[in-house]
Amino acid sequence: MTQPLFIDSLEAAVDHVLDTIPGDIVLGIPLAVGKPNPFVNALYRRIKANPARKLRIITALSLIKPVGKSDLEQHFLEPLVERVFADYPDLEYAVDLRAHALPPNIEVREFFMKTGDYIGNEAAQLNYISTNYTFVARDMAVQGMNVIAQAVGVQGEGEAMRLSLSSNPDVAFEVIEKMRAAGQPLMTIGVINKKMPFMPNGAEVGPDFYDVVVTDPAGTHTVFGAPNNKVSAADYAIGLHASSLVADGGTLQIGIGSLGDAIAQALIVRDRHGEDYRSILETLAPDGLEGRELGRFDQGLYGCSEMFVNGFLKLIEAGIIRREVYGDTVLQQMLNDGRLASEVVTPETVRALLAAGRIGTPLSEADVAFLKKFGVLRTGVTLEGRDLVLDGERCSCDLSDKEAFDKLCATMLGARLIGGIYMTGGFFLGPNDFYERLRSMPPQELAKIDMTRIDFINQLYGQGDLKRAQRRKARFMNTTMIATLLGAVASDALESGQVVSGVGGQYNFVAMAHALPDARLLMMLRATHDNKDGLRSSIVWNYGHVTIPRHLRDIIITEYGIADVRGQPDSEVVKRLIAVADSRFQEELVKQAKAHGKLERDYEVPERYRNNLPEALEEKLHPWADAGLLPPFPFGTDLTADELKIVGALKKLKHATQHPSELLSVAFKSFWEGKQAPQAYLERLGLADAHSFKDAVIRRLFAGNL
Known part of the structure; x- marks a missing residue:
């Protein structure tokens, strides 16, 4: 690669873009916090002022500071926003889009929108791109993108400078890779934000990854801190049910918000307060606890999620996310099935690798490189001819020779496997203390977190054997808005087609849950929703839009219980979903299911499911809230x-x-x-x-x- 052009001014960087690309600018920027806001704003202002130029922005989840909708809210929010968001610069195109004030020469196309913010917004609804997260790189290229810009973290200066795609290596690598391979012109721009946590591993690149690196200090600003939401009794009940399906030694995917926090806190309670955890669940589970996972996390969990959120960080700090995975299929499979008893390196480690055929004898250059990469051999070991050499010690690389084998084990073995990862993510989003923890985390701990490509996280295609070995006992936890009685769910849009948020990676995790033999999909929803139209059931007979069709149904969880509907006939699916519905709506659901021939005429809801009511739930969980196990803000709050x-x-x-x-x-x-x-x-x-x-x-x- 050629050396990048370093530009020390945002305005000069905009000049460079406009001078280099004579026609329309089609700008791709990452979702959420990876956007280089000051650069985007400078480009937006320049083109907004010049109707002869056109700009199209391809992105997702454009975050702006909270704005009150009433005078009361505005008065309340002003000092809070100033305190929490500090110098975070709003995205001016997003402000104008929400105000229905985008100029005619600029359009914004998003594939995921901030939940509920753009319902009724004509420009946003017209330009929404419905796509799975793993197809975003392809679909950005389809839009004719000719510039991609990103906020990057930095370490070092001059020739020692290293950059990190930090929060968002999710699609950038694939976009650049695909477009360069296809010979499509693409200007790549990295804008340094010194407040972005510098993430190592898959997110780290040299400056030459970009065509342009912008070093203007004005590119540095506070990362958008999403405040923790209050966790309600319904959230906790859902989180507790979900946590009891997580297998020790398994893999976990969760999302952001109060449900994600509820799951994380429930897992911590399970690990640290086992007897209390069982007692709480006994009050919530009318069918008993058979089949539930109630024990401590002796092996720990591996986190693998498109979104690395605060809940994951808290699980890391609690020692629950600690199961390390390795980037070698055979090594990972040997750890899974016990052929490697532990991650401590011993002579048995070498014998097991020989027996598995992962290394041969005599050792080749590739064998030595593999053994050093994962810490079986110390990093200083070299292969010279047929001898292994370390600090003046030599031994034959023929491990069938007992003397050579014994000398290697005595002088050249590492202490423990290295290169393990216990958290894999595509992008991150959290409160301010989440970012500060990442910025201050010791390097040896940060090295266990790998921010990487979304096509690695969200699907099994490509390195499929490795992914299957790493993602054992996976529990993919997703949130939905509506579930039909036949098991379909609507998560991204209303019946009218108005987009609430987006598909994101939901379909991908559903597909993986069915493709992995020991995985399960946990689709979570609150049993009711309340708006200006009044209280409504979130479980309905049918709905005019679905995100996930009924044939991919698996486990659906509400605050009132778990409905395991995988492989069940329609009548059983209907019964199990009615059992976890709000009792105020059960009779109507029964009536509709019978009217459509999906429920026996004499069916009645069993008595044990007839008290699914908010006040009953509050009464059950209140003692545990008072005891401090289920606090309203388990991981703190920015509010006084x-x-x-x-x-x-x-x-x-x-x-x-x-x-x-x-x-x-x-x-x-x-x-x-x-x-x-x-x-x-x-x-x-x-x-x-x-x-x-x-x-x-x-x-x-x-x-x-x-």
């Missing part, structure tokens, strides 16, 4: 205690405004009791001085909800 109280009141007030009868009840209660809010709270919300009747009413309603 006062802010949490204000948020709670605002959420209640917002919910009431969507339900007139509830609002009337709240208003009556607030005025009857005559409660007053603390002055500091009123000042925070701009209500300290109520100048109008409306302000006075809101002030009283807020106080009543505290």
Whole structure:
């Protein structure tokens, strides 16, 4: 590769792009935090001001700071956003897109959108690209992309400089590889952000990976910190059920948000508080605990997930994510089946590798390289002719010679296998302390985390034997919005076709769960959802859109239990899903299933499933919340205690405004009791001085909800 062009100014980098590419700019940028926001904003502003040029942006998950939808929310958020997001620069195209204000010469095409933010947004809905995560590189190329830009971490200077694709090696490698192989012109730009955690292994490259490296200090800014969400009782119940299906020594995939945190905390409770964990589950499982996994993690888990989230980091710190995998199929299979008893290197390690045929005798150059790579031989060992040499010691490479074998074992063996990975991810996203932990993590610990390509993580094609060996007992945990009684799920869009988020990698994990012999898919959803249309069941007879069809059904989990529907006939699938539905909707679901010939005419919901109600669930979990095992923010929060109280009141007030009868009840209660809010709270919300009747009413309603 040729040396990159180093440019020390964002504006000069934009000049270079516009001067080099005379026509339309089709810019590809990573999803989430890997975007080089200052560079993208500079390019966006330049083309926005020049209608003669056109810009198309291909990306996903464009993150901007929270913005309140009401005066109350805006007053509340302003100091919080300033504190948490610091100098994070909003993506100006995303701000304009949300405001329906994109100029006509610029369009944005996303393959995954921030959940719910673009419903009803015509430009966003028209330009959404529906694709599986593993096809993103292909589909970005289809769009005619001619520039790809990314925020990168940096270590060293001058000739010693190394760059890291950090959060997002997920698609960049494949995009660049495919387009260069096809002879398609592509300018590659790395923008240094010194606050990006420098991730080693698969994410690390030399500067010559890029055509242009931008070193402007203005490219450095705070990484977008997604605050931890409150974990509800329903979240914890789902997480507890899911955690009881995770096998020790297995593989784990989870996602972001309160459900991901609930799963991680439940796994920690299982590992550290076994008796309490069993007691909690006994209250939640009407069919008993047969078939559940309840023991400690003696072997540990391997994390393999497109998204490396805070929950995974907490599981690493808890010593649960610690099962290391190795990038060699035979070595991994030998560890799996016990032919290698442990990762400690002994003479038996060498004998086992010889017996398996992974190395031969006499040792070849390739054999020595393999043994050194994985720590069986010390790194200084060299092969000179037919002799192995280390620090002046020599022995024959013919290991059939007992004297040579004994001398090698006495002088040249390593202490333990090296190169193991216990967390493989495609991109990361988390709160501020998550990034700080990655920035400060000791190198030997960080080396166990491999940020790499999404086509490695999300599918079994390519190095299939290695992936199968590494991903034993895999549990792929995904979230959905709607499940039909026949086992299909809708996770990305509404019946109308309006996109809520995107497919992402969900289909890929579903496919892997069915392709791996000991894997399972855990599809999780809250049993109900509540909006301006009122309370609705998330389990329905049918739905006008599905993300995963019914023939790929496996395990569906709600807060009320586990429905194992893999390989079951339709009538049994219907019964098992009704058993985990909210009891307020069960009779209607039974009625619909019978009307369509999918349930026996005399079927009745068993009594043990008829108390699937939020208040019953709260009562069951309340003692464990009080005991500190199920805290509302298991991994901390950026909000102060006062802010949490204000948020709670605002959420209640917002919910009431969507339900007139509830609002009337709240208003009556607030005025009857005559409660007053603390002055500091009123000042925070701009209500300290109520100048109008409306302000006075809101002030009283807020106080009543505290």
